[in-house]
Amino acid sequence: MKPVSLRPSWMFAPAAPAAAVAANDPASGGRHGSAGAAGAAGDAVGSHYAGRDVDTSHQVILYLDGISVSFDGFKALNQLSLSIDVGELRCIIGPNGAGKTTMMDVITGKTRPDTGTAFFGQTFDLTRMSEAKIASSGIGRKFQKPTVFEHHTAFENLELAMRAPRSPWATLFARRQDSATADRIAATLERIRLGRDADRPAGLLSHGQKQWLEIGMLLMQEPRLLLLDEPVAGMTDDETERTAELFLSLAGEHSLVVVEHDMAFIAALGGKVTVLHEGAVLAEGPLADVQSDERVIEVYLGR
Numbered sequence: 001m002k003p004v005s006l007r008p009s010w011m012f013a014p015a016a017p018a019a020a021v022a023a024n025d026p027a028s029g030g031r032h033g034s035a036g037a038a039g040a041a042g043d044a045v046g047s048h049y050a051g052r053d054v055d056t057s058h059q060v061i062l063y064l065d066g067i068s069v070s071f072d073g074f075k076a077l078n079q080l081s082l083s084i085d086v087g088e089l090r091c092i093i094g095p096n097g098a099g100k101t102t103m104m105d106v107i108t109g110k111t112r113p114d115t116g117t118a119f120f121g122q123t124f125d126l127t128r129m130s131e132a133k134i135a136s137s138g139i140g141r142k143f144q145k146p147t148v149f150e151h152h153t154a155f156e157n158l159e160l161a162m163r164a165p166r167s168p169w170a171t172l173f174a175r176r177q178d179s180a181t182a183d184r185i186a187a188t189l190e191r192i193r194l195g196r197d198a199d200r201p202a203g204l205l206s207h208g209q210k211q212w213l214e215i216g217m218l219l220m221q222e223p224r225l226l227l228l229d230e231p232v233a234g235m236t237d238d239e240t241e242r243t244a245e246l247f248l249s250l251a252g253e254h255s256l257v258v259v260e261h262d263m264a265f266i267a268a269l270g271g272k273v274t275v276l277h278e279g280a281v282l283a284e285g286p287l288a289d290v291q292s293d294e295r296v297i298e299v300y301l302g303r
């Protein structure tokens with residue numbers, strides 16, 4: 001197991017030894033589907049899955065401009081501007097309190113910005129949509145702790161993730177799709193490396209496998225954009241490597257925004273890196289470039 005984060009010098013260090021395992025390793029088990037994938041089902045019903053209607057004719061899936069969020073006068077986000085291309089795998093790094101999670105809260109409608117614009121594709125104004133509507137429009141969010149249904153099998157968890165409040169007609173229609181659904185679930189289980197664990201209760205899976213299962217639950221909603229907050233925290237090195245492979249396989253088909261402190265993982269993903277600091281973008285570019293940026297070094301190593 002790796003530490004959740006290495007600070008302040010983590011950005012330049014490889015994964016640290018096992019002894020420093022973090023206190024927030026969620027060994028306490030899953031919260032039963034509260035705000036996680038299943039809860040985000042929204043109106044993804046029948047043959048209409050999330051993300052179908054997103055207008056990405058300009059190749060931009062997410063556009064944030066001048067976003068500010070204040071908590072009692074403290075600016076958690078300060079004129080944050082960011083643009084993510086369709087199919088891109090973007091990594092977001094930055095010290096504690098930089099505003100990374102707050103940014104995800106704004107994108108998912110959990111927090112309303114004081115100022116600024118936030119668009120999903122060309123037409124979805126995220127600042128005016130409810131959390132449920134945003135989720136059902138094709139933005140899936142993975143929180144740090146796995147939120148799987150512990151007493152259900154891996155297969156059932158993916159099945160439940162597809163379920164949304166249905167009308168009787170939609171339920172009838174869904175029945176006819178059952179074999180296609182089973183195929184999709186099986187394919188997703190393979191993709192998240194749980195093909196052999198289909199019938200195991202989720203509660204018996206390792207922490208890393210639970211994380212993959214929750215990602216699988218998000219995938220069942222066919223999101224266009226996936227937001228992943230510290231996805232490899234608490235994973236073994238091997239699980240972390242597998243997760244990098246999984247994310248690389250998802251990019252292109254989906255757009256991914258990954259917040260992480262684990263630099264070996266960020267390096268394995270290989271995409272563009274955005275450094276947040278004090279609620280704004282400090283630097284952006286390939287990992288090697290931002291790591292050698294004087295301002296970035298100053299932020300991490302202190303003055």
Ligand SMILES: Nc1ncnc2c1ncn2[C@@H]1O[C@H](COP(=O)(O)OP(=O)(O)OP(=O)(O)O)[C@@H](O)[C@H]1O
Nearest residue numbers: 071072075076094095096097098099100101102103
């Ligand atoms: N609901 C809230 N009320 C008050 N302050 C908040 C709230 N949410 C976040 N903050 C503050 O805003 C700042 C940014 O927090 P945020 O969680 O976005 O940082 P982060 O970059 O995700 O950090 P970490 O790497 O530790 O997860 C912090 O100073 C935090 O204490």
Ligand SMILES: [Mg+2]
Nearest residue numbers: 100101102229
């Ligand atoms: Mg955070």
